[in-house]
Amino acid sequence: MEEPLSCLRCGKCCFVDLTAYAEQKDFDRWRAENRQDILDIIKNHHLTWAGDRLISTESGDYPREYHFLFAKGNEWICSIYETRAEVCRKYQPGSSELCPQCAINRPGKK
Numbered sequence: 001m002e003e004p005l006s007c008l009r010c011g012k013c014c015f016v017d018l019t020a021y022a023e024q025k026d027f028d029r030w031r032a033e034n035r036q037d038i039l040d041i042i043k044n045h046h047l048t049w050a051g052d053r054l055i056s057t058e059s060g061d062y063p064r065e066y067h068f069l070f071a072k073g074n075e076w077i078c079s080i081y082e083t084r085a086e087v088c089r090k091y092q093p094g095s096s097e098l099c100p101q102c103a104i105n106r107p108g109k110k
Helices: 012-018 024-032 036-044 086-090
Strands: 047-050 053-056 069-072 075-078
Touching: 024 036
Parallel strands: none
Antiparallel strands: 047 053, 069 075
């Protein structure tokens, strides 16, 4: 059995059109945890979840920045890591083309 890949902390999985797939249970958890910081960013930037990503209710555009990431040297750090969306918790490095390690996980590639 192969060891799982370690995250490079490059932020690519978080930056692509802000794809995040937050679910109702994430919003319920954030409310229960009184995480108004998260809920306010979504509300004050007039963002809404449209299927699989956040969009602006004013323009219909996808935001090009992710409000919960900050740079620390050459790495990107998630400021809501302890309460990140479920999809983020389940994401495996190299499991999608968003990740620079994707080629490592493709059959026939080493």
